[in-house]
Amino acid sequence: MKPLLQSHHNHLPVEVFASELRQVCGLFNIEPQSSSSVINGSIATRRFGAFEAAIVDVDSVHIERDKASIRQDPGEYFFLLIQDSGYSQVQQGNNTVELRPGDMFLVDSVKPSLFRYDYGQSRQISFHIPRDEAVHRFGNVDCGVNISRDDPLWLAMYSVLKKMIDYECMDQQHLGEAFISLISAYLHTNHRVDHAEPSEQLLSKALALINRHYLHSNFSPREIASHLNISERTLQRHFQVLGETPKHRIISSRLEYAYKQLCLRKDGLLDESITDIALRSGFNDLSYFYREFRKKYNMPPSLMEQ
Template identity: 55%
Template sequence: MQSLMTPGHRPVPVEILEAEIRRVCGSFNLEPMRRTGVVDGDVTTRRVGPFDTAVVALDASEVVRSTRSIRQDPGEYFFLLVQDAGQCRVEQGDHVAELSPGDMFLVDSVKPSTFLYRGERSNQVSLHIPRDEMMHRFGAACTGGLSISRNDPLWLAMRAVIAKMLLEEGAQAQLAEAFLCLIGAYLHSSRATGMAAPAETLLSRALAMIDRYRADPTFGPRELAFRLNVSERMLQRHFRPLGETPSHRLINRRLELAHARLSARKGDQPSEGVTAVAFDCGFNDLSYFYREFRKKYGATPGTVARCH
């Protein structure tokens, strides 16, 4: 799918990028993937019709808007988040969505939210729609987070209007009104057909925890079951539809994280880099890491680091 924008990724100190996100989007906390104090990212702004819009590029672990952040900075907007490149997992209340390029999610700024990027490059376009306007038009139907399904024809219409507003700066009042009407139509059809996002299940919570804590070498199936307040046997039963165990899922996510890190490296000493990446991605046994990595990717970690 063609990108709407082409933001740049550049090395930026974590505190500077976090300050930029707060200046443009409100109070959010940025958690980097690496311990270097630097992330690759950028935050730019532009006017899209009547909407202030942020274009955010980053390769962080996660960005969080907590209850404390909301108390410090009450939400004045709904954020229509358009995933333009890369991946992002959005968690808000009972709503969980895995965003791929083109996917959209309506974020409620007065509710806690978490955006998981897993250290992979992500580009997002965020339209800031005034909260009082949305509440006046649609009431509580737009609150609490909403995933906009690309299977709905209205999704295509919304994306087309966004692209049109990005291309034609200036008199866009009609396009903005059409866009808000499309949102209203989507909310109405969701209520009518029961398409609202389902409540978070134990499995989705388990998958979210694995993604969040996979870099912690002390985090395993037993700790996962404890945090979910279930037995390990019950946890395994919930994983059966996926055809894997919690342990296999955790190992695979650690390997994917390590592969992404190695692919992005530019160091001249790949052997030292591989060791550091292995430990940073939750492995405390190098021989086991090498064996599982080669089994999954058909190449050694050092080969992947050198090739990139």
């Protein structure tokens, strides 16, 4: 299977690699499989829709997240691992799997796990799904879930992932939402999950509505509440578990979309003014757009061109 991404191996001291890994994925113990204090690997990040992903290249190393690491750095995420190239072995709970290119495995960051890279160079793409949001979308899932390649939903997930990577200028938000929905469908049809409470189902529906409609300038928490047949106050209460308000979620999604478009503009891949991008991102008030953009990214949109 052809890799989705190019490899970027560097020679990094173990301490540097561990520090970079912690910033992106949380605290792990790193054990090179040689006496060398240098690791041949790299760590990069990328955003797919509303979700961050880590691209981890490693060679001949064991990476463990034990109970001590979890106590020190809880890291409230689920990691969906996609083996992009090379081979690895992943262990969590009672499940141990050998991953080859294209294989997928869902890891719970609050449970001990062990990753072995004993077969030469290996690259994994790791989707980081906030735990609260994962529970709302997936229900309570057992740790260490292998996504079977024999299931047609695996092919659908892989196809959406490939499209997100190959066509960066497309609407990543909708593709990301489709990817997460496919994961949810797989888990509910193949594994025992404790179904979410009605309140969790409501939040999941609200998040899906935001992902579909946030670019519409007239879309607001009022429209979400009306669609779900609840009050705005009730809607806001459900969002408290995420540590944000519905309005903040909408604005943040618009800003992230605008940022992506400005990056394309900077690279010469998009011929639009900042005003046009702001309007297409759902902002009718340009002064508000500039203020919120500076607040989120610590610079005005115009500096994206430099």
